Amino acid sequence: MKKVIRILLLCILLLSLCASAFAQDGDAETQQEAQNVPVLSSISFKNARIEGEFLPYVNEYELTLENPEVSPTLEDFKTEGKANLFINYIVDEAHRQTGICATLEFESGSTIYKFNYANADTYNVSSNNYLKGITGKCVEVYPEITRKTTNYRLYIPSDMTVLKLSGITEDVSAYCSIPAEIEIAPEQEPVLPVTVTASNGETRVYKFTVKRVDKTTQEVGELMSSEDFTTLAEDELIYRNPVFYIVIIGAALGIILVSIMISAAKRISVKAEDEEETEFFAQ
Numbered sequence: 001m002k003k004v005i006r007i008l009l010l011c012i013l014l015l016s017l018c019a020s021a022f023a024q025d026g027d028a029e030t031q032q033e034a035q036n037v038p039v040l041s042s043i044s045f046k047n048a049r050i051e052g053e054f055l056p057y058v059n060e061y062e063l064t065l066e067n068p069e070v071s072p073t074l075e076d077f078k079t080e081g082k083a084n085l086f087i088n089y090i091v092d093e094a095h096r097q098t099g100i101c102a103t104l105e106f107e108s109g110s111t112i113y114k115f116n117y118a119n120a121d122t123y124n125v126s127s128n129n130y131l132k133g134i135t136g137k138c139v140e141v142y143p144e145i146t147r148k149t150t151n152y153r154l155y156i157p158s159d160m161t162v163l164k165l166s167g168i169t170e171d172v173s174a175y176c177s178i179p180a181e182i183e184i185a186p187e188q189e190p191v192l193p194v195t196v197t198a199s200n201g202e203t204r205v206y207k208f209t210v211k212r213v214d215k216t217t218q219e220v221g222e223l224m225s226s227e228d229f230t231t232l233a234e235d236e237l238i239y240r241n242p243v244f245y246i247v248i249i250g251a252a253l254g255i256i257l258v259s260i261m262i263s264a265a266k267r268i269s270v271k272a273e274d275e276e277e278t279e280f281f282a283q
Helices: 002-036 217-224 242-282
Strands: 039-046 048-050 060-065 073-080 084-091 097-106 109-117 131-136 140-142 151-156 165-169 175-177 191-197 203-212
Touching (some): 039 048, 039 097, 039 109, 073 097, 084 131, 084 165
Antiparallel strands (some): 039 073, 140 151, 175 191, 191 203
């Protein structure tokens, strides 16, 4: 009987050791996976200051606005690992901004960082219903949004069928009514209306005409994350188009050719007149 008990105790001990070893291996694998996950190493905002030190593995912070009436915008950020950063604004039931949500998306998932406004608890009634910007995944607005016009173009990848957009208003207390997700058919290029409502109820409607570029979502994501990225609106920048240089060179050559022809015509005309004058006086 004692031998049986000893054998059982030995088996239990061996099982415990195996379980402990497997657990350690699992923890090591988990730690290794965590080390390979991209993180946000730094971030800063215009018109706002992050309270305390920003740490990649801390996901929530307080954000103090320098001017509580003006919406903060992304100024700069850095990541460790290959990832894209997308900014959305957190609003309350009255559609007033209460913070910023920064989503770091990468191949294996995503990480969310929240920045709650520390000093935006009081709002003044305002008629400011201007849009400051539109953010979204792999999209670009052209030209840059200003107060001069309400008509813009929204450049998207060729294969995109779901738009995830977020509107930025000039005034923190204003509200931008834009769906979190907009489904569009392949190759469709609709006009998207976006309404901004001021805190006093006045509205302003913006129109964004969707334009597809000849690049996929993956290609656009890689392009926009590169340091050399400038714009998706290449066709808008005519001076970058080879046709532009051909037209300029052709026009210059045309002007030179016309100038030469006019000069030659004048010389022939003057020479003919001089010869006739000489013959006249000779008589």
